[in-house]
Amino acid sequence: MSRTIIIGGGPAGMSAAVEIARAGGDAIIIDSNPRLGGQYWRHGTDAKFSHDGERFFALQDEISRHPEIEIRGGSQVWRASYQDGVASVWLNDGTSLASETLLIATGAYDRSLPFPGWDLPGSMTAGGAQALLKASGALLGRAVFVAGTGPFLLPVAASLVEAGVKVLGVLEANRVNGWINHLGAVDFSKMKDAARYFKILATAKVPIRIGYAIIEARGDGRVEEVVIAKVDRHFAVKPGSIEVHKCDAIATGWGFTPDLTLAHSLGVTTDIDAIDRSVVVHVDAFQETSQHGVFAAGESTGVGGVDLALIEGRVAGIAIAVQRGLISTMDAKNRSVGLAQERSRIRKFAQALLSVYKIREGWRSWLHPETIICRCEEVTFAQVRNVVHDLGASDVRTAKLLSRCGMGMCQGRVCGRIVADVVGAEIGRSATDDELRGIHNRPIAHPISLATLAKQGQ
C-alpha cells in the first residue's frame, strides 16, 4: 500500500500524521502554507505571536523525528478524484499522487455576511485579521471595530489589543448575555480562555456591546467610518439606534464555513448541519467517509475548533493504521482510550455554540440595492433581485447563471451561501439541501497555470 495522503497540515492533519507515524506508517502532508499549523497555529518566525505553542511544538517535533512523514509545504491541491478504491490528487507544482488512504483535513474559512461597504479596503474577515497578525505582526488598521457573532470575536479583539491596535468596540449581534456561564457549564477550559480575553479587553477599556452590529462601512476608497445599530433577535435594526463612528478598519466574522471543495471532488457523502445548514463531510465513528479509504477530520466534518480537530485527527490516524494493516484493532483500541467520549463531548458543545451564535435572517435588511453581493463579479443586491423578479429565475442555480453571482475567481467560496439565502428569500423558500451542496462544486479547486497543466498532461 502507498503512503497515506494528508491534505491539510493544520491541527487535524498534524495529529493524524503523528498517529500514523507511531503505528510505523508513512504519509505525506500537503499544505498550501509553507509551514505546518493550519489556521490556528499560524505563527511567524517571531515566537511572540505563537499561540498555544507547546501543543504545536510537541506535534511538530514528533513529526520531524519521523522521516517517513514527508511535508510538502507551499503546495496546493487543485484537483482530486476517487476511482476503484484509489484517491488521486494533483498539485500546483505539476506533480500528482495516488493512494488507497487519504485524509481530508482542509479546515474552514470565515463565513461572511454582506453589508454596504464590506468591499472597501480596510474591511476584513475576523479570521483574516487574526491571520495577518499571527503570521507577521501586520495590523489591518490602527483604530478598528470587531463585529459579527461567535466566541471567536473575543480572541481576535484581544490579540489586536495586545498588538497595540485601538479596538473601538466588539459588537456581538446575538443576545448572549450570560453566555460565559453557558460556556463554563460545558467546557471549563474554554471559560478560562474567555476570562483571559475579557481581562485583556477590560484593561484596554474596549466596550463589548451585545445585540449590536455593523450595518454599513463608508469611506472614500477605504473604510473611514462605520454605521452601528442595535439589532433585535432576528438581526433587524432597532429604529433610532443608529450611531456613526470614525475608524480605519473593521474585522467581521460570522462563524466558519467548512472547506468542502476537495471532499466534493472525491465524491464523499455530505450532511447538512441541522442548526446552521452548513454542508459537512459525513463520517463514521472512525472518521471514514462514504468512500472506502477516504477519511476526514477537523473542521471539514463540522466546525468544532482546535480541540475537536486534534481528536478527530488522532481517531482518523489510528483508523488509517488499522486499515493499512499496520496495527491490530486491539492495539487501536488501546491507542484510542477516551477519544470517542471526548469527541462527542466537544461536538455537543460545538452544536450548543452554533445555536447560540446562529445567523438570523434579519441581516438581509441591512442591504441597500447597490450593495455588492458577489465581490468577484461585482453583482449587486438589486441585480440579484432583478434576475428573480424580472427574469424569472426560480432556483439558486439559474439565478447564479443569470447574474454571474458566485461565478468569479473565488468560485462562490465567499458569496455561495449568501446567494443561496438571498435568492431563497426572494423566491419565498429556503435553499434546498441540493442547492447548498451545489455551492461546493468546483472541479478545479484552485487556479493553475497553463504550464502546470501542460506538465500534468505529459
Add this chain to the structure above:
Amino acid sequence: MKVFVNGAEIEATESENVGTFLLKRRQQVLRMTRFEGNPRGMFCGIGVCFDCIVTIDGIANQRACITQLREGMRIEVTS
C-alpha cells in the same frame, strides 16, 4: 533581500507574504475592480476570496496574501 514594487526597489527583511509586506508599508489598496474600477484590498487573508490579486513577475491574478516574498520579485499594485 530586494523586491520591486511598481518598479521601485525596496529592501525586505523578513520572509513574509506579499500582502502583509505591502500592508506594513501602508499599501492597503491592492487593485481596482474590473467593471466598476473600485479599490480592493485583502479581505480573507488566507487565499480564499481572491480580492488581493496582484501581478507578480508579470503573471496577473496572484493572491498577495498567500504568495511568499522572493529575492528580486517584481510586484505591480494599484498606486
